Amino acid sequence: MWEFPLFPDQASTIASGVDGIYFLLVGLSLFFAVTVFFFILFFAIKYRRGSKADRSGLVFESSKLEFTWSFIPLVLALTVFVIQAKAYFDLYRPPIDAHEIYIVGKQWMWKAQHPEGQDEINELHVPLNRPVRLIMTSQDVIHSFYIPAFRVKQDVLPGRYTSIWFEATRSGTYHLFCTEYCGTDHSGMGGSVIVMPEAEYQQWLAGDSGNVPLAQAGEAAFQQLGCATCHQADPQAQGRGPSLLGLFGQEVQLESGQTVTADEEYLRESIINPRAKIVAGYSSIMPTYQGQISDEGLQQIVAYLKSLKVDGGEQ
Amino acid sequence: MVGMQPVEKGSPRQKGLVTSHEHYLNVDYSVKSWLLTTDHKRIGLLYLVSISVFFMLGGIYAMLIRLELLTPQADVLTGDMYNKVFTLHGFIMVFFFLIPSIPATMGNFLIPLMIGAKDLAFPRLNLASWYVYSIGGLFTVLVLALGGVDTGWTFYTPYSSTYSNSYVILAALGAFFSGFSSIFTGINFIVTIHKMRAPGMTWFRLPLFVWAHYATSIIMILGTPVIAITLLLVGIERLFRIGIFDPALGGDPILFQHLFWFYSHPAVYIMILPSMGIISELITCFSRKRIFGYNFIAFSSMAIAIIGFLVWGHHMFVSGQSVYAGMIFSVLSYLVAIPSAIKVFNWTATLFKGQISYDTPMLYALGFIGLFTVGGLTGLFLAALAIDVHVHDTYFVVAHFHYIMVGGTLMAYLGGLHFWWPKITGRLYPEWWGRLSALLIFAGFNLTFFPQFLVGYMGMPRRYHVYPDEFQVLNVMSTAGSSILAIGYLVPLFYFLWSLRYGLVAGPNPWGAIGLEWTTPSPPPTENFGETPVVTWEAYEYQPDPPTTQQQLKDTDLDAAGIGAPAAK
Numbered sequence: 001m002w003e004f005p006l007f008p009d010q011a012s013t014i015a016s017g018v019d020g021i022y023f024l025l026v027g028l029s030l031f032f033a034v035t036v037f038f039f040i041l042f043f044a045i046k047y048r049r050g051s052k053a054d055r056s057g058l059v060f061e062s063s064k065l066e067f068t069w070s071f072i073p074l075v076l077a078l079t080v081f082v083i084q085a086k087a088y089f090d091l092y093r094p095p096i097d098a099h100e101i102y103i104v105g106k107q108w109m110w111k112a113q114h115p116e117g118q119d120e121i122n123e124l125h126v127p128l129n130r131p132v133r134l135i136m137t138s139q140d141v142i143h144s145f146y147i148p149a150f151r152v153k154q155d156v157l158p159g160r161y162t163s164i165w166f167e168a169t170r171s172g173t174y175h176l177f178c179t180e181y182c183g184t185d186h187s188g189m190g191g192s193v194i195v196m197p198e199a200e201y202q203q204w205l206a207g208d209s210g211n212v213p214l215a216q217a218g219e220a221a222f223q224q225l226g227c228a229t230c231h232q233a234d235p236q237a238q239g240r241g242p243s244l245l246g247l248f249g250q251e252v253q254l255e256s257g258q259t260v261t262a263d264e265e266y267l268r269e270s271i272i273n274p275r276a277k278i279v280a281g282y283s284s285i286m287p288t289y290q291g292q293i294s295d296e297g298l299q300q301i302v303a304y305l306k307s308l309k310v311d312g313g314e315q
Numbered sequence: 316m317v318g319m320q321p322v323e324k325g326s327p328r329q330k331g332l333v334t335s336h337e338h339y340l341n342v343d344y345s346v347k348s349w350l351l352t353t354d355h356k357r358i359g360l361l362y363l364v365s366i367s368v369f370f371m372l373g374g375i376y377a378m379l380i381r382l383e384l385l386t387p388q389a390d391v392l393t394g395d396m397y398n399k400v401f402t403l404h405g406f407i408m409v410f411f412f413l414i415p416s417i418p419a420t421m422g423n424f425l426i427p428l429m430i431g432a433k434d435l436a437f438p439r440l441n442l443a444s445w446y447v448y449s450i451g452g453l454f455t456v457l458v459l460a461l462g463g464v465d466t467g468w469t470f471y472t473p474y475s476s477t478y479s480n481s482y483v484i485l486a487a488l489g490a491f492f493s494g495f496s497s498i499f500t501g502i503n504f505i506v507t508i509h510k511m512r513a514p515g516m517t518w519f520r521l522p523l524f525v526w527a528h529y530a531t532s533i534i535m536i537l538g539t540p541v542i543a544i545t546l547l548l549v550g551i552e553r554l555f556r557i558g559i560f561d562p563a564l565g566g567d568p569i570l571f572q573h574l575f576w577f578y579s580h581p582a583v584y585i586m587i588l589p590s591m592g593i594i595s596e597l598i599t600c601f602s603r604k605r606i607f608g609y610n611f612i613a614f615s616s617m618a619i620a621i622i623g624f625l626v627w628g629h630h631m632f633v634s635g636q637s638v639y640a641g642m643i644f645s646v647l648s649y650l651v652a653i654p655s656a657i658k659v660f661n662w663t664a665t666l667f668k669g670q671i672s673y674d675t676p677m678l679y680a681l682g683f684i685g686l687f688t689v690g691g692l693t694g695l696f697l698a699a700l701a702i703d704v705h706v707h708d709t710y711f712v713v714a715h716f717h718y719i720m721v722g723g724t725l726m727a728y729l730g731g732l733h734f735w736w737p738k739i740t741g742r743l744y745p746e747w748w749g750r751l752s753a754l755l756i757f758a759g760f761n762l763t764f765f766p767q768f769l770v771g772y773m774g775m776p777r778r779y780h781v782y783p784d785e786f787q788v789l790n791v792m793s794t795a796g797s798s799i800l801a802i803g804y805l806v807p808l809f810y811f812l813w814s815l816r817y818g819l820v821a822g823p824n825p826w827g828a829i830g831l832e833w834t835t836p837s838p839p840p841t842e843n844f845g846e847t848p849v850v851t852w853e854a855y856e857y858q859p860d861p862p863t864t865q866q867q868l869k870d871t872d873l874d875a876a877g878i879g880a881p882a883a884k
Contacts, residue, residue: 008773050670060605077653081649085642085700085701141477144633187782
């Protein structure tokens with residue numbers, strides 16, 4: 001019962017790097033703290049009132065000394081900055097081939113949808129040794145998705161997609177926490193991340209979930225909501241809206257003259273708030289779908305739109 | 316000379332207020348004379364009483380938190396109750412204790428005395444600030460009476476503006492009003508320090524306590540209006556459903572975080588800069604030595620105040636703000652660490668070749684340096700983006716900011732209170748008990764908060780009342796420490812009250828300290844100085860020799876010791 005570990009598991013590719021920076025900082029801090037505390041104690045004893053220590057030659061200012069003890073910490077601090085900033089930067093550059101899982105946070109549970117159709121609550125099954133990217137949104141307040149063993153955390157916002165990626169390096173079950181305070185059952189909003197070797201993972205994915213694959217569910221919604229009447233699959237056909245074939249990942253020329261990259265967030269925004277970004281050559285006639293699609297449904301449509309590749313349509 | 320009679324315990328003449336001269340306390344005893352006073356010293360005491368009440372209230376909530384966290388299950392409080400308890404703990408401690416703590420009590424009391432002025436520049440504004448603070452306090456009490464608020468002291472949207480079922484608007488109004496009291500105080504300090512210095516009191520003869528309050532006041536008047544507006548916007552969105560922060564209404568929740576931290580990060584410097592001012596006074600006095608690097612300490616306060624406005628985004632590394640913004644905020648956060656380091660090094664150098672004695676205020680000052688150093692260094696961990704991603708919103712952060720805000724500010728606050736207690740009341744506190752309290756607090760503090768660094772790096776999120784079993788041992792240590800800490804805080808409460816009646820009569824300058832406030836009787840007369848002092852000496856012109864510990868002073872005639880003679884004479 002009274003387990004007493006002092007260090008979290010290292011179960012992702014970045015964990016040892018983060019811990020390395022941590023120990024570097026622990027070392028630097030110890031160096032400064034021990035130096036300062038040593039001098040304080042040493043002076044406190046040697047120059048206690050009434051002691052016979054030599055006190056001649058008092059100095060009250062020394063630019064040289066001030067410069068030294070400003071400059072050395074400054075150089076050290078900037079060195080640490082450069083090292084750790086690189087690690088942070090990598091955290092936000094997911095590999096292109098990452099396996100994508102869609103997450104919706106809501107008071108007080110995490111729901112995950114796998115492209116293959118599996119969905120789960122407060123559990124997340126991920127493959128071993130394969131990069132995984134999470135595309136996350138919240139249905140209500142801000143949550144934060146945190147897996148200590150992987151050293152990753154990302155706030156999950158309503159009305160917006162944020163994403164994070166990791167590559168698990170050890171099979172096992174790890175804590176999943178919500179770390180942005182979200183109300184009554186905040187501390188209950190968590191569960192487990194289960195890392196499985198590839199074969200086992202495939203087996204798990206193949207289990208009977210009763211769901212069709214995500215893109216397929218998205219296509220059904222796309223038809224049902226009547227999106228296809230304006231956004232036709234054939235790029236040659238002149239629809240009232242632009243064709244969405246092969247759109248994902250492309251640069252889009254806007255009516256305002258700007259260009260944006262068609263990422264998940266752009267697709268989401270264009271469905272919920274179509275007037276925000278109008279494609280050049282089209283007029284602002286699309287109605288909003290806010291309130292008509294659930295966050296899960298929206299993710300399915302996004303998954304469908306991402307699957308529309310130019311060479312031969314659907315994957 | 317006044318207040319010098321040898322002390323005879325039990326003699327009726329010696330009980331109660333010091334009666335040997337007319338001073339700000341015995342000039343009028345009526346309630347009206349307190350409620351309508353414009354004397355900065357009395358207003359300082361009004362604040363002292365008010366913030367002490369809120370400190371105890373916040374402390375009770377802290378103990379409830381620690382009690383609940385003793386075990387991994389929810390056994391003392393339900394989820395909703397726990398959420399209210401940690402919210403009220405943070406809300407009360409930040410807005411009603413820490414922010415006003417040193418400036419509104421000791422700053423108010425001492426700045427005019429230190430610069431040789433009769434009062435602050437705007438005495439009625441000063442009184443108004445206390446009333447505005449009290450209105451804010453009443454809102455807070457109302458929130459408590461009605462059933463609390465559960466948003467966390469950070470009021471993050473859209474939870475606060477849309478989802479919370481508690482008294483968010485009332486609490487926001489509480490913080491709004493208490494914010495105005497600090498704006499008033501800030502304006503008053505800045506004008507006073509510019510315009511009311513005694514002849515000869517040049518900028519670079521000012522005690523560093525005054526410099527620190529000058530820097531603090533700048534933050535108060537530039538930062539506080541932003542939080543006031545932000546909280547008002549939360550109230551407007553909640554009340555009228557106008558989309559500002561809630562995406563469902565077309566707002567942006569990250570905007571709230573930018574606005575909130577634009578104030579709330581500098582607010583940390585409102586808490587810590589005055590503490591640094593106190594430490595500079597204490598270290599010099601009890602080393603009997605001029606401060607090392609006066610200019611560097613003075614300007615580092617200003618540097619902290621200015622750079623402190625540019626680092627707010629380090630609270631938002633995982634919020635979804637741009638990666639590049641994160642990097643800028645990270646590097647600026649590293650830069651703001653340097654002026655703090657400069658201060659620590661200069662204090663350490665001040666000890667060199669001093670005549671160091673270990674009275675209670677000095678113990679608190681040394682404790683401050685220790686705790687502040689740990690707090691500052693762990694801030695470097697949090698400024699490191701990759702580390703922050705892991706430890707953000709865990710107990711690592713909780714431990715870090717308690718080291719700064721409690722370890723730092725509260726140690727300095729108590730150190731300063733012991734140091735100037737004889738000036739404020741005319742009586743000495745009991746030294747043995749004072750030292751005991753300093754040691755209890757130092758030990759209790761470390762036992763409470765050091766384990767939280769470890770449990771935080773393990774991954775324990777903050778604001779959890781239920782947690783995995785493997786975190787329990789460290790939490791038990793933390794709770795054990797907090798009970799020592801609580802006793803440490805209660806002890807001074809008792810002996811300070813006791814000393815009001817039974818403490819030894821202090822005389823004008825029991826520490827043999829340098830500074831205009833020590834040249835006037837204790838307690839000071841209403842007008843502070845008989846005639847306007849003329850300053851002809853530099854700050855902290857301590858002479859190494861005549862040792863003046865309390866014990867020796869007990870039966871020494873202060874005049875004969877020749878300390879603290881007013882320059883005007």
